[in-house]
Amino acid sequence: MKERRKHKLADTAQQIVGGFLLAGPFVVTEEVWLLARNMTVFHSLVLVGSVMAIGYGGLYGADNDRDPRLEAAIVGVPVRFISVMIVAYGSVGGLAFAITAPDLFLSDLAAAERLAVTFRAISVAAVFSVVGAVTTDSLF
Template sequence: MRRTKVSVADSAQQIVGWFLLAGPFVVTEEVWLFAENMSLLQAVATIGVVCGIGYAMLYKADTKRDPTTEQRIARIPVQSFSLMMVAFGSVTILALLFDARDTVLESVESNREIALITFKTISVGSVFNVVGAATADSVFSR
């Protein structure tokens, strides 16, 4: 079985997708307030949804890809791994870069609570982000 290589262009295409969608979901006060009221279980379930959406968009919606022929990292296809890194990583970077949590969560004083709300916000933002990243990757793929 021949392994498919993943190129830098694949990750660049995903980054274009996240850039278009991540920003509004990181800086919007409503998303932070929404996340503040989520439970930890809901945030973890949301992460599962993000992984499912990403996998389905990469390998079920795009019939040109076969996850069994791709290189793997920890038994996960590289393209899927890359997509998750972009989906979660970019939201995290923008949340920290824009310092949105300090602006939105002025009344929250506990660092632990701020970190938990930030984690939940990242899970929410990643739902939309993974769609943009996977769509860009599929549209611009060779």
């Protein structure tokens, strides 16, 4: 039986570079924030599922050398996959708040609605961030 492959800090660092690289242009694009205003919870859940599918497929479907059963896991979920999800959503959320995008694009909304729309915008931009994260993780 093969030994489980450990997830290293360098793996997460690579994911962060890719996640931030592709997240940036979408966090600062007004169209993403307009789309988020019109989305429902259902739309956000579909996007979350899409991000998870892209992340898992990119890590384990596109890379024949990786087997999720042989990777370090938490409750059966590979640590590498968990890391990619945290990076995808964390990079978008971190950028959005660091550059005050919600204040700029959603200044006309009440605080609770602004927060809800921000989470929806994060779900849109995470689709692109996860692509960057899994690509850099797979390339390096």
